[in-house]
Amino acid sequence: MPEGHTLHALAGRVDAAFAGTAVRFSSPQGRFAGSAAALDGARVEGAEAHGKHLAIRVEGARVVHVHLGLFGRFSVRRHRRVDRGEAPTDLPLTGQVRLRMVNRTHVGDLRGPIVCELVTDDGWEEVRSGLGADPLREERLPDAVLARLARSRRAVGAVLMDQGLVAGVGNVYRAELLHRHGLDPHTPAREVPQRVVHELWDDLVRLMPLGVRTGRILVADDDVERARTLLADGGTGRVRPAYAVYRRHGRTCPRCGGTVVKETMAGRNLFWCPGCQR
């Protein structure tokens, strides 16, 4: 499943392509046809993400709320139809496109989302109110989340994936972060010292923007440093990430030499090292 940084990067692409322009909305596949017709020709104001949710703001206090789920894809690309004197609505189409957005320069095709709905501004705020704190939106861990963690008997490995508490963290960040901090994923959240909770949060605030910029989940200090250097030189920063535990079950932990294991937690595969995560 795409993690939060993917959605924030997507929001950035949608924003760059469509914000401030009149957009043709359609639903070639048909399942968003009524809403697309209502939006067709309206001006897009911008796009934002919260956790794994995307909001495309459209004039008239309207929002297209999208959640990609496991298999959804939203491709945004440049086209030259208008430059060639053609109608932008005649762009070729492949697959089941739930939502198509077209303006003079770009086309966006959304396929296979679990949510694609037209809501009001208030409706989007309601969605957001059910979501946890997003490290890409808030630099400081909100007191309310801290308080809930301090009460929770649930495993820290499960609460990190609870989108109602922390929004946007997925399987890779979870595994690598817990390893970085030497935390056993089964530790009840309330037994994790507040100092460590703040360190986990600060790590997410520091690391996830790099994920947005590079499209890669980079956690290891060496990877982070190399990506930063590449970005500073004008590159994409696309370092091949070296993970300590993610998908490394049966292999040796780079820190303690123990064997990395895999188990299921919060419905997803969890990778960790019993040797040094205590």
Ligand SMILES: [Zn+2]
């Ligand atoms: Zn280890």
